[in-house]
Each structure stands twice: as structure tokens, then as C-alpha cells.
Amino acid sequence: MSTQRSTPSPAPRRSSATLQQVADAAGVSLATASRVLNGSARIVNAELSEHVREVATRLRYVSHGPAQALARATTSLVGLLVHDVNDPYFSAIAAGAMRVARERDLLVMVANTYREPVLELDYITRLGAQRARAILVAGSPPVDPALAEPLRERLLDYQQGGGRVVTIGDQGPEIDAVLPANVQGAREAALHLTGLGHREIGMVVGPRGLVTIADRSEGFRRGLTESAGDPVVVHEIEGAFTRDGGYDATRRLLAEHPGVTAVFAMADVMAIGALAALREAGRRVPADVSLVGFDDLPICADLMPALTTVRVDTEGMGEQAMRMVVESPAEDAEGEGRTVVHSATELIVRGSTAPAA
Amino acid sequence: MSTQRSTPSPAPRRSSATLQQVADAAGVSLATASRVLNGSARIVNAELSEHVREVATRLRYVSHGPAQALARATTSLVGLLVHDVNDPYFSAIAAGAMRVARERDLLVMVANTYREPVLELDYITRLGAQRARAILVAGSPPVDPALAEPLRERLLDYQQGGGRVVTIGDQGPEIDAVLPANVQGAREAALHLTGLGHREIGMVVGPRGLVTIADRSEGFRRGLTESAGDPVVVHEIEGAFTRDGGYDATRRLLAEHPGVTAVFAMADVMAIGALAALREAGRRVPADVSLVGFDDLPICADLMPALTTVRVDTEGMGEQAMRMVVESPAEDAEGEGRTVVHSATELIVRGSTAPAA
DNA sequence: TCGGCACTGGAAAGCGCTTTCCGAACCCGT
DNA sequence: ACGGGTTCGGAAAGCGCTTTCCAGTGCCGA
Numbered sequence: 164m165s166t167q168r169s170t171p172s173p174a175p176r177r178s179s180a181t182l183q184q185v186a187d188a189a190g191v192s193l194a195t196a197s198r199v200l201n202g203s204a205r206i207v208n209a210e211l212s213e214h215v216r217e218v219a220t221r222l223r224y225v226s227h228g229p230a231q232a233l234a235r236a237t238t239s240l241v242g243l244l245v246h247d248v249n250d251p252y253f254s255a256i257a258a259g260a261m262r263v264a265r266e267r268d269l270l271v272m273v274a275n276t277y278r279e280p281v282l283e284l285d286y287i288t289r290l291g292a293q294r295a296r297a298i299l300v301a302g303s304p305p306v307d308p309a310l311a312e313p314l315r316e317r318l319l320d321y322q323q324g325g326g327r328v329v330t331i332g333d334q335g336p337e338i339d340a341v342l343p344a345n346v347q348g349a350r351e352a353a354l355h356l357t358g359l360g361h362r363e364i365g366m367v368v369g370p371r372g373l374v375t376i377a378d379r380s381e382g383f384r385r386g387l388t389e390s391a392g393d394p395v396v397v398h399e400i401e402g403a404f405t406r407d408g409g410y411d412a413t414r415r416l417l418a419e420h421p422g423v424t425a426v427f428a429m430a431d432v433m434a435i436g437a438l439a440a441l442r443e444a445g446r447r448v449p450a451d452v453s454l455v456g457f458d459d460l461p462i463c464a465d466l467m468p469a470l471t472t473v474r475v476d477t478e479g480m481g482e483q484a485m486r487m488v489v490e491s492p493a494e495d496a497e498g499e500g501r502t503v504v505h506s507a508t509e510l511i512v513r514g515s516t517a518p519a520a
Numbered sequence: 521m522s523t524q525r526s527t528p529s530p531a532p533r534r535s536s537a538t539l540q541q542v543a544d545a546a547g548v549s550l551a552t553a554s555r556v557l558n559g560s561a562r563i564v565n566a567e568l569s570e571h572v573r574e575v576a577t578r579l580r581y582v583s584h585g586p587a588q589a590l591a592r593a594t595t596s597l598v599g600l601l602v603h604d605v606n607d608p609y610f611s612a613i614a615a616g617a618m619r620v621a622r623e624r625d626l627l628v629m630v631a632n633t634y635r636e637p638v639l640e641l642d643y644i645t646r647l648g649a650q651r652a653r654a655i656l657v658a659g660s661p662p663v664d665p666a667l668a669e670p671l672r673e674r675l676l677d678y679q680q681g682g683g684r685v686v687t688i689g690d691q692g693p694e695i696d697a698v699l700p701a702n703v704q705g706a707r708e709a710a711l712h713l714t715g716l717g718h719r720e721i722g723m724v725v726g727p728r729g730l731v732t733i734a735d736r737s738e739g740f741r742r743g744l745t746e747s748a749g750d751p752v753v754v755h756e757i758e759g760a761f762t763r764d765g766g767y768d769a770t771r772r773l774l775a776e777h778p779g780v781t782a783v784f785a786m787a788d789v790m791a792i793g794a795l796a797a798l799r800e801a802g803r804r805v806p807a808d809v810s811l812v813g814f815d816d817l818p819i820c821a822d823l824m825p826a827l828t829t830v831r832v833d834t835e836g837m838g839e840q841a842m843r844m845v846v847e848s849p850a851e852d853a854e855g856e857g858r859t860v861v862h863s864a865t866e867l868i869v870r871g872s873t874a875p876a877a
Numbered sequence: 878t879c880g881g882c883a884c885t886g887g888a889a890a891g892c893g894c895t896t897t898c899c900g901a902a903c904c905c906g907t
Numbered sequence: 908a909c910g911g912g913t914t915c916g917g918a919a920a921g922c923g924c925t926t927t928c929c930a931g932t933g934c935c936g937a
Binding site: 191192193194195198205207208211230232233234235236 | 886
């Protein structure tokens with residue numbers, strides 16, 4: 164990148180008017196101005212009200228958020244923690260959440276945690292310091308309770324401080340959550356594959372330490388056991404939760420178990436890598452090997468072949484989570500208990516799966 | 521989605537300790553506590569300092585952002601306006617920006633504007649009200665000055681109020697910007713295609729009202745005029761700046777001009793749609809028709825065939841923009857003028873282009 | 878006609894923090 | 908041993924706003 168500076172310009176640094184100035188200019192008290200301009204319960208005479216509003220406009224008055232937050236002891240900021248906005252799974256969640264936030268006049272602070280516990284904890288603290296009204300946490304927690312505990316603890320802390328927490332993925336008791344039906348979805352994928360006659364199947368799994376992966380694995384295996392006919396051999400290979408992770412894992416899978424006729428990748432991003440690996444290995448999809456993904460990213464339909472996958476309503480989950488933030492505001496204070504919303508999954512059959520050869 | 525509530529739980533709603541309480545508990549003054557806990561210029565005795573810190577930890581003190589913002593007259597919040605985080609182009613920008621923000625201890629408020637002027641203006645106002653330290657605006661402004669003016673005006677307003685503005689895309693004088701080399705990139709795409717002997721080319725353009733599109737069109741046409749050999753016939757078809765927009769436009773293109781041997785789609789998302797349309801029309805890529813995109817989204821390499829495209833360093837632009845926010849903080853106040861950073865583009869040749877039949 | 882009430886505007890007390898200004902304590906050189 | 912300079916903790920004045928409480932007005936019924 165190259166930088167360049169051009170001609171100077173005048174710079175009158177005027178900071179915007181205060182409520183007091185508006186009140187003075189309008190000849191009313193600070194209290195009245197406040198009531199007129201920033202939605203109060205108390206009602207002000209229409210005429211006066213109009214006058215104040217005019218003056219405010221003329222003076223280009225803009226309310227001071229931090230001051231309001233201080234006086235009201237609440238903000239309109241909501242935090243959203245995602246592993247990585249640049250991953251379509253999470254950007255869809257973010258988009259959904261932001262849509263609802265917009266309707267509710269909330270501002271969303273998004274942070275990438277890259278699944279790093281330190282970052283997660285740090286962001287929660289920072290959001291707490293900003294007195295964010297709520298925190299949404301998207302992304303699978305670790306299976307190991309010892310690893311999950313610190314995050315959970317911090318969230319509980321924040322929640323006790325009066326903040327609202329909603330997670331997409333199960334962070335345990337007392338924390339509201341919206342959960343995709345991972346087990347169920349994976350089970351359907353398994354039934355689909357065995358139904359097509361596949362008897363040697365590769366599972367390209369993401370980091371086993373994640374609950375999401377554990378659930379999808381479990382669901383898939385459960386589905387396999389339910390299948391009629393000959394017993395199924397399954398090979399499980401782990402890779403990073405990315406395109407390259409799927410690519411590498413699939414290469415290893417093919418090297419070690421050349422006989423597989425189907426591959427189940429535990430996320431579409433991984434499936435994309437798997438597809439590349441299969442192609443590279445000269446396996447035709449679906450003629451030689453069938454491939455199933457998970458998530459149903461928008462791109463799936465445009466892959467060649469189009470990817471059979473399990474649809475997750477990511478955007479819907481983001482919306483739902485954000486809705487919960489506002490709609491049961493005092494849930495915990497009421498001692499009511501935890502709210503859990505389940506989001507259904509659905510197998511979408513496309514061109515990447517076919518009967519076993 | 522189905523909802524369910526489970527067992528109740530106790531709910532002691534304790535809000536976190538204040539600085540005053542920490543000071544009292546530590547037996548020091550408010551001022552000292554403040555100096556110890558929230559980085560002040562003044563230094564406090566190491567021993568005392570340690571003591572205060574201990575007490576603060578014990579009391580689980582968390583600084584109150586809004587109060588600090590009020591007292592300091594500045595915040596650590598930065599706004600980021602994007603057309604849609606769910607579009608990989610923008611999510612990459614967001615990821616880049618957030619990475620740098622993280623380093624600088626800034627919190628990023630992301631908002632989707634869906635290219636709706638009303639939303640853009642509204643968000644800027646709201647960010648201004650929150651006293652966001654800076655606003656990043658990603659996305660092409662309209663070509664029509666009458667349409668671009670309101671946004672520009674509002675940004676200038678905000679800037680005058682002491683906020684920092686950096687745009688990705690040119691919002692005109694006095695507003696710092698980082699600009700992708702759209703013209704240059706498109707020109708290269710044209711040269712590549714004509715170099716392969718294509719003489720009847722389709723341009724699948726996005727909304728003509730956008731500067732980005734105008735620039736890419738211009739660059740492409742310029743490249744065509746520079747080509748050696750026979751004159752080139754070019755057909756321009758407009759579509760929405762999405763996958764479906766590209767799909768529809770390409771279908772129309774093929775219907776009206778079946779003779780095209782190459783298509784230049786002005787964004788990869790559109791190219792993906794174009795690819796689908798070509799496939800559907802029975803045209804082999806690249807044997808019958810060559811295809812070039814723009815942006816180099818990560819998925820491009822995994823399409824079939826892999827997409828020849830013009831790489832834009834989206835993530836780098838996001839980083840750069842965020843860096844500018846912090847690194848020349850008082851640029852406008854100094855009357856220095858505008859800073860413009862150019863981000864290079866590069867033609868990436870992959871499998872979707874081949875010599876004309 | 879008059880007491881009482883509903884209504885509405887204003888004064889003032891914070892909300893939690895930063896920072897300026899003071900003054901006490903301490904160190905040094907002479 | 909003493910004056911001047913340097914440190915460093917504390918008191919207090921805000922930052923811009925909300926909201927409680929109070930007081931003035933006008934209206935009602937009796």
C-alpha cells in the first residue's frame with residue numbers, strides 16, 4: 164500500500180452542544196429539555212416540546228450516550244463474541260443478531276475470539292466494563308469441563324452483575340442458550356449415507372475437544388447403528404475446523420483407508436477442503452465417493468457437485484439469541500431458571516451423494 | 521424453534537463495586553485508587569499501589585466505561601459500517617479491522633447498512649451519540665453526488681465534532697480513505713482476456729450507481745482499448761451485487777448475446793452466480809466461455825473450475841483503515857489535509873480462463 | 878367561592894469517574 | 908541545621924445527563 168497526503172483544509176473542532184445549552188437557548192430547565200429530547204415517562208406540553216425540539220435541531224444537539232448510560236445505569240450496547248466473523252457460519256449469526264438489534268435500537272460490539280480462551284475472558288471483562296446490556300456468545304465450548312469452566316464462570320459473574328447472557332451452544336446451567344440440533348442432524352446424515360448403501364465411511368471431524376464436534380460425531384455414529392443391513396465400518400480423522408483442516412484430514416483419510424465410499428465432513432468449510440482433496444486424489448464425487456457436509460453455507464449449492472449437507476439456521480439462531488436478550492430481560496433475577504431454545508436442522512440432499520458403487 | 525424453561529435458580533443481583541468503595545476499603549482516596557487502577561500519568565507508590573490493586577481484585581472491581589468516557593471525554597469505541605457482514609468481502613474487512621482494534625484495545629461496533637442511506641445516516645448519528653472515537657465506513661458510495669452528499673455531510677459533521685473517519689472507498693475530499701485499485705485491476709483483467717484472444721466479451725456489472733462498479737467498468741473498458749489485434753465487442757449487463765444478481769445477469773447476457781466467449785463479473789459473488797448460469801446453459805468453462813471475477817474471495821480457489829480473478833486485499837484494507845484511526849489521531853485538527861492509502865490489486869490466473877475457441 | 882387535586886416545570890442530587898490544585902512530607906545541598 | 912525543590916496523596920470540581928422531589932398553576936366539585 165502507498166500513502167499520500169493532499170491539500171490542507173480548515174479544521175474548526177467544535178464539539179456538539181450539551182443539553183444544558185439547549186435548555187438555556189430554549190429558555191427551559193435542564194429537566195424539561197431532557198424530558199423532551201430523550202424519551203421520558205413524563206409528558207411535556209406539546210408547544211413547549213416542539214420549541215425545545217427546534218432549538219435542539221438548530222444547535223445540532225446530539226445526546227451523550229456515556230452520560231446517559233451513567234445516569235440511567237444502563238446502556239444500549241450488546242456484545243457479540245464469535246470465533247471469527249470471517250467464517251461464514253459466524254457471519255451469518257452476526258447478521259441475524261444485528262438485524263434484530265437494529266429493530267431494538269441496540270448497538271452490537273462484535274469481537275473475534277479465534278477460540279482463544281484468553282481473548283474470550285478478556286472481551287467479557289471489557290464488555291462488562293462498558294456495561295454492555297448483554298453478551299451473546301456464539302461458538303462451541305470445549306468438552307472438557309476444566310477448560311469450559313473459566314468462561315462459564317466469567318459469564319455467570321457478568322450475569323450476576325445484572326447483564327444478560329445468551330449463548331449459541333451449550334455453556335451449561337443457568338446460562339440461556341439456543342442450540343442447533345447437531346445430534347439429530349448428524350444422525351440424518353448417517354441414515355442418508357447408509358440408506359445409499361455405503362458401508363465404509365470416513366468421518367472428517369473438527370477438533371474433538373469441542374462440544375459441537377462431539378455432538379455431531381455422536382449423532383452420526385448413532386445414525387450408523389440404526390442402519391439396516393451390513394455393519395458399517397467408520398474411520399474418524401481429525402482436522403482443524405477450516406477448509407484446510409478438511410483438506411488435510413481427507414488426504415490422510417484416503418491414504419489410510421482408500422476403500423471409503425463416503426465421507427462425512429463435520430462442517431461445510433471442512434467439506435470444501437474435502438472436496439478439493441477428493442478431486443486431487445482422482446476420486447469422482449459422487450460416483451466414487453459421496454460427500455456430506457454440515458451447516459449449509461450459501462456456497463454449498465454452487466459447488467461442483469452441489470453439496471449434500473445438513474442445514475443449520477445460523478441466521479435464525481443469531482436472531483433468536485438477540486431476541487432473547489431483550490425479551491426476557493429479568494429472567495435470572497426472577498429466579499426462573501434457564502431458557503433453552505432448540506433450532507432444528509434439516510438434511511438437504513444435493514448432488515454430492517449417490518448410491519455406493 | 522421450540523422453547524423450554526427448566527429449574528429455578530437463586531439470583532442475587534449484585535452490581536459490581538465502585539471505585540469509591542475500593543478506595544474506602546483500601547483506606548486511600550478516590551484519586552489514588554483511580555490513579556492506580558486506571559492508567560494515569562501520575563505514579564503511585566509501589567507498595568500502596570499493590571495494596572489497592574489487591575483490594576480491587578478482592579472486591580471484583582470493574583471500571584465503569586461510561587463514567588470514564590464522561591470524565592475523560594473520550595471512549596475506546598469505534599464504529600464500523602458495512603453493507604453486510606454476511607458478504608465475505610465485508611466480513612474480511614471486518615476481520616482485519618477487528619484484529620487491529622484488538623491490538624489497540626478498541627471495541628468495534630459493527631452495523632449492517634444494506635446500502636440503505638437511511639440506515640447509514642442513522643447509524644452515524646447513533647455512533648456519534650455514543651461518542652465513538654472513530655467511524656470506519658466500508659463500501660462504495662454512489663456515483664451520483666446528490667446521493668452521496670448526505671452521507672458525506674454527516675461524516676464531515678461527525679468529524680468536526682472531533683471524531684475520526686476513515687472510509688474504504690472514496691467519500692470525497694477531507695475524508696481519509698483507503699482505496700482498492702479497482703481501475704487498475706479491471707484493466708489487467710481485460711488485458712488477460714484479450715490476450716487470450718477473446719473478442720466478444722460480456723460484462724456482468726453490479727449496480728451502475730456505485731463508484732466501485734463505475735471504476736471497475738472503466739478500468740475494464742480501458743484495458744480493452746489497449747488490446748492489440750481485432751476490435752473487441754463488449755456487452756454490458758447489470759445485476760444486483762449478489763450471487764443471484766450475477767446469475768440473472770448472466771442468463772440474460774447469454775440469451776441476448778450467445779456469441780460471447782468470455783465474461784467478466786465485477787465481483788466474485790456475482791461470478792459464482794455467473795458460473796451457475798453458464799453451467800446451466802451448457803457452456804463449459806473455460807472451454808466455451810472464460811470467466812473472470814473480482815475480489816478473490818477464499819472460495820474462488822475451490823470452485824470448479826477455480827476462478828481467475830483480481831485479488832483485493834480486503835483484510836489488509838480493514839487493518840489499514842483501523843490503523844489510520846489511531847495513528848493520525850488529530851490529522852484534521854492540524855489542518856493537514858486528507859490521507860489516502862492505495863491498496864494494490866493483482867490478477868490471479870486460475871482455471872476459469874483459457875484461449876478463445 | 879374556596880379547598881383539594883391533578884398536572885407540569887424547575888431545582889438539585891446524584892451516577893462513577895478523572896484531574897487539577899493543594900499541601901504535607903521528605904530529600905538534597907550548603 | 909535549614910531553605911528550596913521534589914514527590915505524592917487527598918479534596919473537590921466537574922463531565923452531561925436522569926430523576927426525584929417540590930412548588931406553582933389551573934381546574935373541579937361542593
